[in-house]
Amino acid sequence: MSAAGSAPRLYWPAQRQRNRGVKGLLTVVAAFLALYAYLFPGLISVSGVAKFSQSWLPLVLVSMAQAILMLAGGVSLAIGAMVSLGAVIAATTMAGPLGVAGGAALVMVAGLVTGAACGIVVVRLGLPAIVVTLAASFIVGGAALLILPRPGGAIPAWLSDSLAGETPVAALLVILAVVLWKLYLATPLGLSLYAAGENSVAAYRAGVPVDSARIAAYAVSGLLSTCAGLFVAAQTGSGDPVIGEAFTLNSIAAAVLGGVGFLGGRGAMRGAVAGSLLLSVMINVMYFLGFPPVAHYIAQGLIIVGAVALPEFTARRSSP
Amino acid sequence: MRSTETVRFPKFQRRTLLMSRPFLTVLIVAALWIAASFAKPGFGAFGHLRYLVELGAVVGLAAIGQTFVVIAGGIDLSVGAIITVSAVGVPLVSFAGDESGAFAALITLAAATVIGALNGIGVALLRAHPMIMTLAMATFLQGLLILLAGGSAVSAQSPLLEWLGSARPTGVPAGVLVWAVASTLSLIALHATPFGARVFALGANSLAATLSGVNVRSTTVAVYAISGLTAGMTGLLLLGMNGQGYVGIGDPYLLSSIAAVVLGGTSILGGSGTYAGSIPGAVLLVTITALITVVNASPGWRSILFGSLILALLLVSGRESRRR
Amino acid sequence: MTPAPTLAARGVSKSFFGNPVLRDVSIALHPGRIHALLGENGAGKSTLINILSGALLPDEGVVEIDGRSFRGLNPRDAHRAGVAVVQQELGLTSQLSIAENIGLGALPRRYGLIDYRCLARRARAAMDLVGLDEDLATPVGDLPLGRRQMVEIAKALFREPRVLILDEPTSSLSAHEVETLTSLLDRLCAKNVAILYISHRLNEIMRVCQHVTVLKDGVVTADRSIEGVEAADLVRLMVGRDTGHLFPAWTPTTDRDPIVSVSGLSAGVLRNIDISIRRGEVLGVGGLVGQGQEDLLLSLYGALPASARTAEFNGRAKLPSSVRKANALGLAYVPADRKREGLHLIHNIGWNLMLPSFARAFGLSLRDRTKERALASALADRFTIKGDLTRQVQALSGGNQQKVALAKWTPAEPQVLLLNDPTRGVDVETKREIYALLRRLAGEGKAIVLSSSDTPELVHLCDRVAVMREGRIVATIEREALSEEAIVAASMGADLMRTAA
Incomplete structure (x- = not known):
């Protein structure tokens, strides 16, 4: 083991190779960021970064949650409901006897357990992910409504201030999420995700734990979604049982923008992160340029179709 | 001659009908209605049941297109948005000379059909995944709507819409009549025309369909166009029943349309199913919603029950879903 | 006394849906010996490999590892006992790096994480063995097919197997890569690894292997040392099955003007093919599996984008651009994979x-x-x-x-009826009916193109046979010259023809 000093380098070069696919996207994101910084010079300040990362954090978390599943060859229509669940659990427990730590733990456990349950139904029973997660979105959304029938509850003020105040804690949390993802991918279970998504039969033959990798992906996806809910609750200072609804579509949009394919094994998490950043910046820029707040829907729809259609056109041209 | 004919195509067996999913769904609806009438007087009153069927017509119309798309192996997530577009769009295309409102309705339906066809073109030619394509379309339409309608409710009055919303020729609500006609036409199209056979072929095995000479592209565009058309009809009916349209009016009908299709026994993987199942599926859906309201279940429980039901039905037909 | 075989099958039989595929087959792989497995398409080679590696259970007979017999061997047991298989179809993950692919399923770990240093070191060692000098971090998706095949072999070596089964490892390799592989096999042999080598290239087998088992119709027809065997003998052992009364008696039709003629056809793996199909004939298309036969049929059928210098279909001077147009021109296609395509x-x-x-x-x-x-x-x-x-x-x-x-x-x-391996996995009675039908249709003046992996079928049914290799038609054999030997020789390349002649 200690002789590894002379071993060939692998980890970082492999990471760099995975960047190639998203270079174009990263350039576009950088351009948008530069435009935003030009329009709104306040961005390059502590509070500017804080504000921006706060608007970005929930989106990046749900995009990661969706991308994990898509990499493993699945999809989830329950992301939004999971976000709502996280938000209402946080808003009903954190101000109570459980305290912030207890509440946060409960949020995470709820995400892991619900996600894993979905995963087990999909993987072990071999049912289509779309319908299972559609059903799950009703069940989880219903549970959120039971916990908190109407907007209310409370998040301790100090938590809201520290997460969504003037300090860029949210930016640090984005970094933390990415680092944790890297660690997960560095485990055999995490890396198996790609193999399970691209060619599950061959992977199984080679001894890859395909089923466990996919169920774990659903659990991690649930965890990320409820954590996004916790943050949203902290931002607003209270819980709302339907606050997450828009996140299902947005998470798919960001992942698709980032080049993550629907059939599994195509694309990379960094693409999804960049995709969510692009969506986030785009919304901010359009808002800043005085577009009505709804115009970004149109732009978003056009961009998604464009992102899907472009590879198809280029592929057609290159093959005779 | 007779005997060989019956060997090749055995006489219709009563058991086949009794075992079929559409019939099972009808039975569930009937059982629910009977049980609920005993438990709660007034539930079984003709007026109330008629009201349920009238609500079912809205879901059922939206489920027509969804059934075609799902049988063809796709899914349409833009149904809700198209419903909203047509409900909100009618006043925009109304003009002075159009006394009855029929022209405005026709223009709206044509627009909805075109939107659906665009979905189909995206899926067939750009080879975008149906979920992505229709989702993008939904997002796009949502933005367009707020731009056009400005976010406030619009109301539209025309004799046609009034008739749709409140007329009851021979005691049958106009919406139910429209639904009945549309259902008949779609059942014929699905089961008695070569086009319908192509839709099934496409969903069961698109590669084999292509090699058998089926024009996969035009069939795909057609099923999404049908979905746009029936979503447009749903929007008009909703506008008539509500008296006004607003952004978001169609949203609940996206998931209901999918649920009605699944409840009716159509495979979400495509290739098999029938609209005959989606009809009782739609009525079952509104019945369950009504029941949950009757027993005063909270919206939370309502949602949980609904989701569990979909899951349970999926488990029942699970054997079939693993065939690939 | 010779040492006990590392891996052996004894009296193994297997049938699928009532069709016997293997009948009482025995094979023994000894340490330090390269053992060749030969047989025509459909002789049962793949089934035998799957049984040896635990992916399939035999109906009768046992698999023995180190003299211990296993009734229900599964892939995991085989794995643990050191059996590694390099499959014909590739199972790599294109997004991941070469090293990660090599390690997948057996990744070294430290503190629960993948030990990337250890992985790098061991993957490098495995890659050096097969002569892969690419960077460890290169995504597999970037590699050409031949290099991917080498990665697949490195993946098997990474597990340090005691038995290595190679299923047509050289089908997509360049000459240089084949050279590397050959010397690798010699070295493994010296380390007492038992090797089973499946290939269609006879001269390669003659050079590399020491022992050969020949399968014909699921029965072992030879199990002997390779010394003193001629290539022509091996061909004879593989072919020449008893055809009984399977084939109808027929006389060639006289009405033989071309209905389809194409020149310079390129599509998929096809390169510059000239072909003409005549009314009233059955035109056979032969060759080893995957030499472009399917692409040829599909491009004639308008299901594969194709280009041609000149084309004439039923009087119309154009390649059909879609299946519907092909149908309208009077073409029909029956795919090989009837469950997925037909x-x-x-x-x-x-x-x-x-x-x-x-x-x-x-x-x-x-x-x-x-x-x-x-x-x-x-x-x-x-x-x-x-x-x-x-x-x-x-x-x-x-x-x-x-x-x-x-x-x-x-x-x-x-x-024009285009048939892609219509008798694959079909019982004898149906085969007989299909053969009679094809000749009857030809007699009615229809043109039939029969691509088949079953050589006797081509010999006994066709007026002419076009043999394909690497996307080209390398020989067109007229009825007078048709024989199984001629077809097999043409499909395996010229140097065999010289040996056999």
Whole structure:
């Protein structure tokens, strides 16, 4: 083991190779960021970064949650409901006897357990992910409504201030999420995700734990979604049982923008992160340029179709 | 001659009908209605049941297109948005000379059909995944709507819409009549025309369909166009029943349309199913919603029950879903 | 006394859906010996490999590892006992790096994380063995096919196997890569690894292997040392099955003007092919598996984008650009994989028989059920498909499914029938019926193109046989010169022809 000093380098070069696919996207994101910084010079300040990362954090978390599943060859229509669940659990427990730590733990456990349950139904029973997660979105959304029938509850003020105040804690949390993802991918279970998504039969033959990798992906996806809910609750200072609804579509949009394919094994998490950043910046820029707040829907729809259609056109041209 | 004919195509067996999913769904609806009438007087009153069927017509119309798309192996997530577009769009295309409102309705339906066809073109030619394509379309339409309608409710009055919303020729609500006609036409199209056979072929095995000479592209565009058309009809009916349209009016009908299709026994993987199942599926859906309201279940429980039901039905037909 | 075999099969039999694929087969792999397994397509080689590696259970007989017999060997046991298989089809993950692919399924770990240093070191060692000098971090998706094959071999070596099974490892390798592989095998041999080597390249086998087992129709026809064996002997042991009365007697038709002629056809793996199909003939297309036979049929059928210098189809000077146009020109295609490409398994037999008619008809016309039933019944009678036509097609046996796939084109009265391996996985009785049907159709003046992996079929049924290799037609053998030896020789390349001549 200690002789590894002379071993060939692998980890970082492999990471760099995975960047190639998203270079174009990263350039576009950088351009948008530069435009935003030009329009709104306040961005390059502590509070500017804080504000921006706060608007970005929930989106990046749900995009990661969706991308994990898509990499493993699945999809989830329950992301939004999971976000709502996280938000209402946080808003009903954190101000109570459980305290912030207890509440946060409960949020995470709820995400892991619900996600894993979905995963087990999909993987072990071999049912289509779309319908299972559609059903799950009703069940989880219903549970959120039971916990908190109407907007209310409370998040301790100090938590809201520290997460969504003037300090860029949210930016640090984005970094933390990415680092944790890297660690997960560095485990055999995490890396198996790609193999399970691209060619599950061959992977199984080679001894890859395909089923466990996919169920774990659903659990991690649930965890990320409820954590996004916790943050949203902290931002607003209270819980709302339907606050997450828009996140299902947005998470798919960001992942698709980032080049993550629907059939599994195509694309990379960094693409999804960049995709969510692009969506986030785009919304901010359009808002800043005085577009009505709804115009970004149109732009978003056009961009998604464009992102899907472009590879198809280029592929057609290159093959005779 | 007779005997060989019956060997090749055995006489219709009563058991086949009794075992079929559409019939099972009808039975569930009937059982629910009977049980609920005993438990709660007034539930079984003709007026109330008629009201349920009238609500079912809205879901059922939206489920027509969804059934075609799902049988063809796709899914349409833009149904809700198209419903909203047509409900909100009618006043925009109304003009002075159009006394009855029929022209405005026709223009709206044509627009909805075109939107659906665009979905189909995206899926067939750009080879975008149906979920992505229709989702993008939904997002796009949502933005367009707020731009056009400005976010406030619009109301539209025309004799046609009034008739749709409140007329009851021979005691049958106009919406139910429209639904009945549309259902008949779609059942014929699905089961008695070569086009319908192509839709099934496409969903069961698109590669084999292509090699058998089926024009996969035009069939795909057609099923999404049908979905746009029936979503447009749903929007008009909703506008008539509500008296006004607003952004978001169609949203609940996206998931209901999918649920009605699944409840009716159509495979979400495509290739098999029938609209005959989606009809009782739609009525079952509104019945369950009504029941949950009757027993005063909270919206939370309502949602949980609904989701569990979909899951349970999926488990029942699970054997079939693993065939690939 | 010779040492005990590392891996052996004793008296193994296996049948699929009543078709025996292996009958009482025994094979023994000894440490330090390279053992060749030879046989024609469909002789049962893949089934034998799957049994040896635990992916399939034999109906009868046992698999022995180090003299210990296993009744229910599974892939994990085989794995643990040191059996590694390099499959014909690749199972790599294109997004991941070479090293990660090599390690997948057996990743070294430290503190629960992948030990990337250890992985790098061991993957490098495995790559050095097979002569892969690419960077460890290169995504597998970037590699050409041959290099991926080498990664697959490195992946097997990474597990330090005691038995290495290679299923046609050289089919996509360059000459240089084959050289590297050969010397690697020698070195492994010296380290007492037992190796089973499957290849269609006879000269390669003669050079590399020490022992050979020949399979013919699921039976071992030779199990001997390779010393003193001629390539021609091996060919003779592989072919020459007893054909009995399988094939109809027929005389060539005189009416033989071309109905389709194409020159300079390129599509998929096809390079510059000239072909002409004549009325009243059965034109065979032979060769090893995957030499472009399927692409040839598909491009004629308009299902594969193709270009041609000149083309004439039934009097029209153009390649059909879509399946519908091909149908309109009088072409029909019966795919090899009837479950995936030919039939709609969940739909009923009658419906499947009618599908081409549905595809042709005006979409919104009303279907006439009575007419459909009469037509479907007539077709079923003609093709002797028995029983209820409202059953799902998947309920039928392979042979009857194939009849449905053939019968459904009859109402369209195609002038050119393109058949891709129509007798694969079909019982003997159905084969006989299909053969008779093909000759009858040819007798009626139809043109038939029969691509087949079954050489006797080509010899006994065809007026001419075009043999393909690497996307080209390398020989067209006329009826007078047709023999199994001639076809096999042409499909395996020129140097064998010299040896056999």
